[in-house]
Amino acid sequence: MSTYRVAAKGRIDQSRPVHFTFNGERFEGRKGDTLASALLANGVHLVGRSFKYHRPRGILSAGSEEPNALVGVSRGVGRSEPNTRATVLEVFEGLNTVSQNHWPSLKRDVGTINDAFYMLFSAGFYYKTFMWPKSFWNKVYEPFIRGAAGLGKSPSVPDPDTYASRYAHCDVLVVGSGPAGLAAALEAGRSGAKIILVDEQAELGGSLLSEPAAGINGQPAWQWLETAADELAASKNVTVLTRTTAIGYYHENFLGLCQRVTDHLETLPEGAPRERMWRVRARQVVLAQGSIEKPLVFDGNDRPGVMLAGSARTFLNRYGVKVGNRAVVVTSHDSAWLAAINLAEAGVKVSAIIDIRASVPYHLVDLAKAHGIEVLTGWTVTGTSGRLRVSSVRVNPVTAGGKVGRARNIACDTLLMCGGWTPSVHLFSHTKGKLDWNEERQMFLPGAPTEETRCAGAGNGVFGLLDALKEGAFAGASAATDAGFKAKAGDYQIEGEIACTGISVKELPTDRNSSSAKAFVDFQNDVTAKDIRLAVREGFQSIEHIKRYTTTGMATDQGKTSNINGLAIASDAVRRPTPAVGLTTFRPPYTPTTFGAFAGYTRGSLFEVTRKTAIDGWAEQNGAVFEPVSLWRRAWYFPERGEDMHQSVARECKATRQSLGIFDASTLGKIEIVGPDAAEFINRMYTNAWSKLAPGRLRYGLLLGEDGFIRDDGVIGRLSTDRFHVTTTTGGAARVLATMEDYLQTEWPDLKVWLTSTTEQWAVIALNGPNARQLIEPLVEGIDLSNQAFPHMSVAEGNICGVPTRLFRVSFTGELGFEINVPSRYGRAVWEALYEAGRQYDITPYGTEAMHVMRAEKGYIIVGQDTDGTLTPDDAGLGWAIGKAKPDFVGKRSLTRSDMLKADRKQLVGLMTRDPKTVLEEGAHIVADPNQPVPMKMIGHVTSSYWSEALGRSIALAVIEGGRAREGQTVHVPMPGKTHQAEITGMVFFDPENERLNA
Amino acid sequence: MLLIRCPHCAAERPEVEFVYAGEAHISRPRDPAVLTDEQWKNHLFIRSNPRGTHFERWRHIHGCGRFFNAVRDTVTDKFAMTYKAGLPRPSEAEIREARS
Amino acid sequence: MLQQYRPLDGSRIAVPDSVLGIEMADDCTRFNLRIAGTGIAPAGKVFGVTLPKVIGQTAASGDKLALCLGPDEWQLMAPLDERDRIEAAFAALYAKVPHSLVDISHREVGIVVEGSAAAVALCSACPLDLDEMPVGAATRTIFDKAQIVLIRQGRDSFRIEVWQSFADHVWGILQAAGREITLEI
C-alpha cells in the first residue's frame, strides 16, 4: 500500500482491501473509500480534463459539490454512467472507472489546444465565435461544436436496471445528518413523532465524520455519533435513509428524495431496483444541509493538487489518506489552519500557511509555528507551477495599501485553499423562501420561510459545533411541537472546539497582468474571473445575464463551489452591492439525478397504461396487428399468411360486405344516463332532439363545445323512459363524461339525473354483413330480430348465447349490422361462440383499419380525424343532426356568430382522384391552381384516404374552403414526386340509398 | 405537488386526485339566444387572469367527483380556501381570515 | 352460461411469513348507486345495509358492503346471486324515490393486498397517507395512472377495486413493489 494511507486513521476498514480500475490501471483501496479517497491514497490527483480547455484537473473537494473529478463508471452492458463524482462514488471490488474529456489519453490530450486558443473561448464565446462567415457553419463550426459538446460519454444501449418509487408521509423530515440534523432528529424522534432522516452520504454524521477530535456530552465525537445512530435505528418511529439525496423541495412540504439502492454493492441482487425516488409529504421540515467550502480565485488554482483545505482534512480524518507529502495552505479563514495542523500531525510536511488577512488569531499562529509551519499573513498567492500536478506555488507579500510585493516560490505537491464557507441554502431556495444577504459575513442566509420549515446549523450560518447541535436540537423539538407532539430541546456540552472566523475575498491580489491570469471561478464550465469582468464590460449587469453569458454556475454542479465567488467578482465589477446584483435561482435537483430515478416504474410495459379489451387475447392469438388508440390497444388488421396490411384490409372489407365480418368495438365509451330528467339533460347536451325518441330506439348524437365546434359523437339508445345508453368515441369517453358532470353539477344541479361510466361493463361485438341476422337469430332469446320488429336504429334487451345482452341494430359500415353488448367478462366467450357459429358464413374478423375504410365509403365521419376542433356541424355536413326547434343546447349560440356563417368556411367533402389507383396521403394539402407562385394558397387538406375494395378505386374525405359549392370542380394535391388531380364529390361513395343497412 | 382541501370530502388530498377546471363564478347565461355576439364572446373567451387572488374551479375527479371552487394566489400558488360550487364568492375579509 | 374471462385470474404475488400476499378477489355483484338526501334511508333498507352518509366510510351487513364515495354516490357490493333481487327491489323503489342504480359488476375487478407490508406495497404508487386511513374506510383515489377505489378491510388488509383494463398496470407495479419487499431493499 502506498505511503499516502495513514494507519489507524479514518473510518474505512483498513483490514479490507478493495480492488478497482481507473483508466484500465488496477488500484487497491479500502472498504469505505470513495473513488476519490482511494485514488488519493495511491497518489493520484490527475483525474480528468476540463470541459472547455481540456486542462488537467484533480480532485477539488470531498463531497457532492465536486466540480472536477467526474468519471465514467461501467459495470457491464448498459450499466455505464458518465459524470459520476469520484468524491461520492463508493469503491467496491471490481469497480471500473475511466476519466473523461480527453483524447487520446488523460496525460496527453490534443484538446488542450483549446487552452492555447484561450482568447477564442472567453465569455460569450458561444455567441461570438461561431457567427461568421456563414459558409463556415456547416463545415467548420457545427462539427467542432458537436465534437466538443457533451460532458462525458452517454450510454448507447438501454439501461438494464429497474427503478422504484415510493410515497411516504411523516411528521418531521430532517435533511442532513451532520451535528444539527442529528440533534434535530434525536429530539423530534424522542417526541414519538414520525421522523424521516435523510442524508446523501453512506453513513450518518456529516461534518462530524471529519472531526474525530471533538467531544460531545463527555463522549468522543464518533462515539457520540454511534450512540445517536443506534438510538435512531432502534426507534420504530424513525426512518433513516442514507445514500439518499433530498433533490427537490416542492409545494406543501413535498420533497423528492433519491435513494441509491444498489450502486455501492459489489454484486447486484437479482431484480433489485437501482434507485428509488421517495416522494415525501412532511408536516414539518428541518433543513440541516451544512455548508460548502469556497475556493480562492488565483492564477493556476485549478492545477491538480490544488484542493479545498477542509476536504483535505476530511480525506485525512475520515478516509485515513494524506492528500500529499508536502503541502502549502492558502486561506482567508481560520478553518484551513486547523486542516494544516491536522495534516502536520499526521506527518505531512506543511511548508507554509499563506493567509490573506494581515492578522490572524494568536492561538492559531502559535499552534502552526509549534508544528514547524512557516506563517505568512498578509500574503497572497499569484500562481502555481507543475504540468500535471502542482509542484510549487508563487507567493507575494501585500502591503496595507494593497501593493503586491516581490514573489517567491515555495515547493509543494499539494496546495490547500479556503475562502470561507457558504451555507447550503439550496432546498430552502427551492421553496422560494427569501434569502437575506448578511453584509458583515458576506453570505446569503435563509430568511422568512414560505413553508413549514426551519433551517439549522451551518446551512443557517451557524458554524460552531456546539451552536449547531443546540440549534439542531431546538429545530427538531419545535418542529415536533408544531406537528402536534410534546418535545423539548436538550442541552449539549462540547470539548475541544476551536471557534473559526474568516473573511471573504474576490480574486486574490496579484503583481501580474490579470488579463492573462487563469484564475478559475467555475471549474466545471471553465469560467475565469476575467470572463466575468469581461461580461460586465460588455454591458451585462444582472447576475442572471452574466451567468448565461459566461455559463458560470450552469454546469452539472450548479455552481455549488463557484456561485458566491462569481457573485463577489461581478458585484465588484459592476460596483454595486452583492444583493443588488442578486443570486441566481437554485432549482431542483440539488445534485445530478438519473432519468431512471424520475421515471421509477414507468418504463417498459409500465411506461403507459395499455388498456386491453376482453377480446384482446383472442385477437392476439389470431395474429392481429395492434394499434394504439388513446390508452387502448386495438386490433388494427388480421393478416392471413403472407398478407401485407393492404391485402389484409381489402380482404376483411370484401368479406364483410359480401357475407359477414366481426369486430371488437368494446373500447367505445359508454355512459348510462338515468333519472326522470335524463331526456331533458341529453336534450341540453346534444344538438339533436331527444324528447320524442321512443324507448327501444337509437339515434345518432352530436356533441358540441360552447364554441359551436364538434367535440364528440355517438349512438344513444333509449332503454326506457328514464334510462339511456350513451356511446362516445373511444378517445372521448372520459372527456365527455367530465363535460356532462360539469354541466350537471354546476349549471343544472336541479335536474334529477345521474351519470355512470359503463365503458368497461360491456364488451361490444359488432357484426356486419348481409348474413349478420342469420347468424345471431338462433342464438338470441327474447328479441324479435325481424326487420319490421327490429329495424335499423333499434335497441332491445335479451339474451345471446345464454348471456344477457343489450342488442343494438346499428351499422358503422353501411351493412346490416348489430352491436352486441354483453357483460365484459362474457365478451370473449360470446365472441368465440359467434365465431364458431359464423364459420358457415365465412365469418371474418376485421380490425380498425377495415372499419375506417368501410365507414369512409359511407361518408361517416370520425371525430378527431375528419374534424379537428374547428368544424361546426354544418362544416361537417351534419346540419341535419341539429334539432332546429330546440331553444338551446350546448354550443347553439355560437352557431350564429358571424364567423360561423361565412360561405368560405372549410367544409367536409368527398374527393376522387383522377387516377383511381392513387391513394392520397392523409394530411396532404389541397390547392385550386397548381401553377400559382409559391407559397401557394392552401384551400384545404385531406382528412381520410383509403383504397376502397368495394369500389375498386381510391376514395378520400377532405376539408375544403366552400367545399360543397365546389362539387364537381377539380383540385390539386401536391405530394412528393407528383401533384395529383382530384374531383370534389359528395361524401357518400357506397350505397347512397342505404339499402344494405336497412335490409 | 399541492395539497387541496376538498369541501365535500372535508379533507386535504394530494393534487393528483384533482383537475383544474378554469375560472369560477362564470355561469352560463339562462338564455344565450338573447345575448349579442359581443356578450357571448365575453362569456365564452374572456377571463380575468389576475396576478394574486384568483377564484377558480377544481374537480376532485379521482375522489368524490365533485366540482368546487377555490381561492388561490397565482403568485405563491397557495390556496386560501375552497368552498362548494354554488356558494357566493367569498369577501376579502373572509379570504384574509382564511389565509391567517 | 358461458365461461367468464377475468384479467389476472390465478395470478398471485407472495412474500413468505405473511409479509405480503396479493391476489384477485372473488367476484361479486357491484352497483353504482346515485341517490339524493331523503332517498338514502329507504335505499339502505332496499339494499339491506344502512348507507353511510360520510364520504369515505363503509357499512356492512352480512356479505353486503356499501361504500360512500361521494355526496350522492355509493358503491354497493353483494354476493353474485343477489344481483337480480337488488335490481328488482330498487326498480320498485324508483317510482317513489328516483335514483340511478347501474350494474358495474363487470366494470371492475378486485385485488386483495394483505400482509404486514401491504401498506408499503401500496405506497409504491398511491399518494395517500395510509396511516391516516382507518380500518373500514374506503375512498376513490389514484394508483400511478389508474383510478382505483381503495378499501381498508383490516389493519394489514386492503382491497383495490379497479376498472379491468387498468388491472394489468396496477398489478405490474404491485409486482415490482413485491420484489423490493422480498429483497428487503
Ligand SMILES: [Zn+2]
Ligand atoms: Zn372530494
